Amino acid sequence: MARQETPLTSVMTRLRWPLTLTWAGLIAERVSRAFWPLWTLIAAVAAALMLGLHDFLSIEAFWFVGVAVAVAGLVFAALGLRRFHWPRRAEAVARLDSAMPGHPLAALADSQAIGGGDAGSEALWRAHRARMAERAAQAKAVEPDLRLSTRDVFGLRYVALLGLMVALVFGSVWRVGSVGDMAPGGAALAGGPAWEGWIEPPGYTGLPSLYLNDQTGEIAVPVGSRVTLRLYGEVGALSVAETVSGRTGDLGAASDAEQSFDIVSNGELRIDGPGGQTWEVSALRDLPPQVEVAPEMGDVSFDGQMSQPFRARDDYGVVGGMARFDLDMEAVERRYGLAVEPEPRAPIELDLPMPITGDRAEFSETLIENLSKHPWAHLPVTLQLKVEDAAGQAGRSAVREMHLPARRFFDPAAAAVIEQRRDLLWSRENGKRVAQVLRAISHRPEDGLFRSETAYLRLRVILRRLETLVDHGGFDAEARDTIAEAMWDLAIILEEGDIGDALERMRAAQERLSEAMRNGASEDEIQRLMDELRQATNDYMRQKMQQAQRENRERQQDGEQPNSDNSLQMTQQDLQDMMDRIQELMEQGRMAEAQEALEQFQQMMENMRVTEGQGQQGQSPGQQAMEGLAETLRDQQGLSDQAFRDLQEQFNPNSQSGQSQGNEGRSGGQGQGQSHDQPGQGQGEGQQPGQRGQGQDQAQQGQGGQGSLADRQEALRRQLEQQRGNMPGGGGEAGEAARESLDRAERAMEGAEEALRGDDLGEAIDRQAEAMEALREGMRNLGEQLAQEGRQQQGGQGQARGQPGQQQNDPLGRTPGQGQQVGTQDNLLQGEDVYRRARELLDEIRRRSGEGERPEVELEYLKRLLDRF
Structure with a gap:
């Protein structure tokens, strides 16, 4: 009887392939769930x-693991x-x-239970089955569920798969295949004896290991290389003979299955037996x-920072x-303080700098150190390097004779103090002699x-302490080092005066700015540090100009010509332009170039020497006002020092009587004023005739007591009032x-003057300190x-730029053309507007490059602009 055709039968015929795949997925699910421990074990083994891990096991361990x-x-x-x-099949x-x-x-396999014979009900049933048939015709194979996380909670299958x-x-x-060699009567015995060997050079050489099975004839390896040999097969079939290790004593059997030794000399390495081989080994000395x-x-x-270059090399690296x-x-010239026997002192030992990256087989480096404070500064020494x-x-260099590099002091008083410091550190026996010399100075x-009363007082304090320690037997090594x-x-202080503080402030500002650039600080922080650097640089330049003025005055008094060499000249505007360039690079995000420019600026500022022009011809009113304020500040410092000394004498009368009559009562920095014990003498040489203002002339009247200090303070106040009225205009x-x-x-x-007239020296000193601080702020x-004003004039219209006697720029800031060129290639726009405009353009480029709807060609062009700028 023929099988009755049903809707499900025809549908299942069409779904034969999805059903077969679903059935196969069921098989895969059950196989993986049932046998995942087995295939995990197979993968791990x-x-x-x-990887050859079985080669590291003994025969017994191997068979135990195998079972x-x-x-x-x-x-x-x-x-x-x-x-x-x-x-x-039913499960599929x-x-x-x-x-x-x-x-x-399932719906297609069902039959109508009720409503049979009802035309409406049967029509609805047929429509339902037709809809189900259409839905079944779209069936697809079901993917198998191969997840095993609930069974393999530790993920062992993944570990095995990774291995x-x-x-x-x-x-x-x-x-x-080498597993068979570990079985008794296995492949090793069936195929005859075999061997393997390696030579491993010392790790510091960086040379690769040598596989002896691939080597023939002569072998050259470093001394200390490790030889490892393994013999397989019947014991005694193969043996090792060598003359490279120099071993004596208990060497073990030549037929041992595993042998290791180091190469220490030239010789022969030989494996005797079937398949053996011989090598001539050359031991390369390190x-x-x-x-x-x-x-x-x-x-x-x-x-005083020393920079001593050196070169080093080694066959494998230092x-x-x-x-x-x-x-x-x-x-050593044994005279004066060096005539006595020196105290024992250890040699100076410094670690040599090594390259951080790159090859150390041959390199050049520079030893940088500051030994200015060492007792041997400027004394004959011998230098020897060791690597x-x-x-x-170890390797040593030839001994070089030299004088220990250190800082040089050009101020006479500073040089004398440093010389006595050296004698004191040479031997404590020089303590009494050093005290006598300092007292004479x-x-x-x-x-x-002495630049100021403060420096003189510090010297006297050092002298008294030294004399007390020497006289009472307490001058030990610790006290000596403290005084030194x-x-x-x-x-x-004697050498640099205020310029040292200005230099340190400028260095600190440069270091803070450099660190901020390296750490990616915000724009506001970098702007604040840049302003700080500008202010510190201006202070340092002002101190350098004052120093140059003092040096030129001393040269003129000695009949010498002021400094006027042919070195490169730079103006204050040039320095401002350099700092503007650094700030521009930082704003553009070019931190590496900004860091390099900052280092060049720092090196130039530390090595620069400021010279003073002849006279004051060509000085602007602003420069003259700046010099006048600097002179007023020095005079105010002198008055403050005088008031401080008088305040000391109020509490300790006659404490300095007979010690420094020629220097008591000095006004300070420039040596103006009168002796305390000898009024009417001691006018300093701080100014040349004709350079003092009216207020300064008044300041010389009535010296000799506290009333004279008040009069001099009044004169100084009037001088400042006149200078304030003569300041150049400008908003x-x-x-x-x-x-x-x-x-x-x-x-x-004015407050200090009132305090002086009321004999209140403490209040006067406080008011004078406020005046000096306000003067410094005004000068900044x-x-x-x-x-x-200089920047505005430089970019103004109708003005030519350039130094007198040099090539002038046209009113637009362009240099004359050279050769076939007309004009200049330099940017015509300068100032803050250029930086603002550059930032706006860069932001606009970034914005447009982020708009994906723009054409691909335009986006690539914008990307190239961002990569470049």
């Missing part, structure tokens, strides 16, 4: 064999067979039907490193080094020897701030105003 793996495999296989159930149909909405296959992948990449399938001091002399910066300075006693390699071998000193440090600080915040600061200084001077503001 295959990875271990391909355990076999037992585990049988257990996992049995458990898998027990859990596995072959899927039936149910899986396929459950994946479709409404279960259309297998590593073995396929770094291992070898052929290494699995040569000691070499180092030499560069023939060119090292540089010494103005503050790991470290040291520079040693020894005192050359035979070359070491990884093998512990400070007794009735010449005008101008105080003498060093005093010498720095701007800086100019207004300068006038306000000078007004505060004038009020503070005036300097900023002058710089702004």
Whole structure:
């Protein structure tokens, strides 16, 4: 009887392929769930064999592990067979039907239970079956669920799979065959004896290992290389003979399965037996490193920092080094404080700098150190460099005779203090002699020897402390070092004065700005640090100009010509332009170039020397006002020092009587004023005739007591009032701030004058300090105003730019053309508007490059602009 055709039958005929795939997925699900421990074990064992881990096991351990793996495999296989159930066709149909909405296959297999014979009900049933048939015709194979996370909670299958992948990449399938060699009577015995060998050079050489099976004839390896040999097969069939290790004593049997030794000399390495081989081994000696001091002399910066270049090399690389300075006693001129026997002092040992990156086999570096405070500064020494390699071998340079590089002091008083400091550090026996010399220096000193009363008082304090320690037997090494440090600080004050503080402030500002650039600080922070650097640079330049003025006055008094060399000249505007360039690079995000420009600016500022022009011809009113304010500040400092000394004498009368009559009562910095004990003498040499204002002339009247100080304070106040009235005009915040600061200084001077007339020296000193601080603030503001005016004039219309006697620029700031060129290639726009416009353009480019709807050609062009700028 023919099978009745139903809608389900025709649908199942069309769904044969999706149903077959669903059935296969069920098989995969059940196989993976039942046998995943077995195939995980198989993958792990295959990875271990391909990586050759079994070669590190003994025969017993190998067989123990092998039996355990076999037992585990049988257990996992049995458990898998027990859990596995072959899927039936009905299960595949149910899986396929459950994946479709409404279960259309089950609906097609149903028959109408009620409503038979009713035409409406039968029509509805036929429509339902037709809809289910259409839905069933769209059936697709159901993907199997192969997730095993609920069964393999530790992910062991992934660990095994990872090991297998590593073995396929770094291992070898052929290494699995060596398992048979570990079986008794296995492939090793059947195929005859075999061997393997390696030579591993020392790790510090960086050379690769050598596989002896691939080497023939002669072999050259470094001394200390490790030889490893493994013999397989019947014991005694192969043996090792060698003359390269130099071993004696208990060497073991020549036929041992595994042998290791180091190569220490040239010789022969031989494997005797079937398939044996012979090599002639050359042991390469590790040569000691070499180092030499560069023939060119090292540089010494103005503050005594030494830069000594050197060169080093080694066959495998230098790991470290040291520079040693020894005192050359035979070359020391033994006189004055150096005539006594020196106290024992260890040589100076400094670590040599090594390259951070790159090859250390041959390199050149520079030893940088500041030894200015060392007792051997400027004394004859011998320098020898020593370097070491990884093998512990050392190499030394030839001994070089030299004077220990250190800072030089050109001020006579500072040089004398440094010399006595050296004698004190040479031997404590010089303590009494040093005290006598210091007393001679400070007794009735010449005008101008000490820059300020404070420096003189510090010298007297050091002298008294030294005399007390020497007289009472408490002058030990610790006290000696403390006094030496105080003498060093005093010498720095005598040598630099205020310029040292200005230099340190400028260095600190440069370091803070450099660190901010490296750390990616915000724009506001960088702008604040840039303003701080500008202010510190202006202060330093002002101090340098004052120093140049003093030096030129001293040269004129000695009948010498002022400094006027042909070195490169730079103006204050040039320095401002350099700082503007640094700020422009930072605003554009070019931090590397900004860092390099900042380092060049720092080096130039530290090594620059400011010279003073002849007379004051060509000085602008602003520059003259700046010089006048600087002179007023020095006079105010002198009055403050005088008031401080008088305040000391109120509490300790006659404390300095007979010690420094020629210097008591000095006005300070420039040596103006009168002696306290000898009124009417001691006019300083701080100014040339004709350079003092009317107020300064009045300041010389009535000297000799507190009333004279009040009169001099009044005269100084009137002088400041006159200077404030003669300040050049010009608007701007800086100019207004300068006038306000000078007004505060004038009020503070008036308060100091009233305090002096009321014999209140403490209050007077406080008001004088306020006046000096206000004067400094006014000078800074005036300097900023002058710089702004210079920039405005530089970019103004109708004015030619350039130094007198040099090539002039046209009113637009362009240099004349050269050759066939007309005009200049320089930018015509300058100032803050250019920077603002550049930022706006860069922001606009970034905005447009982020709009994806723009054409591809335009986006690529915008990207190239961003990469470039």
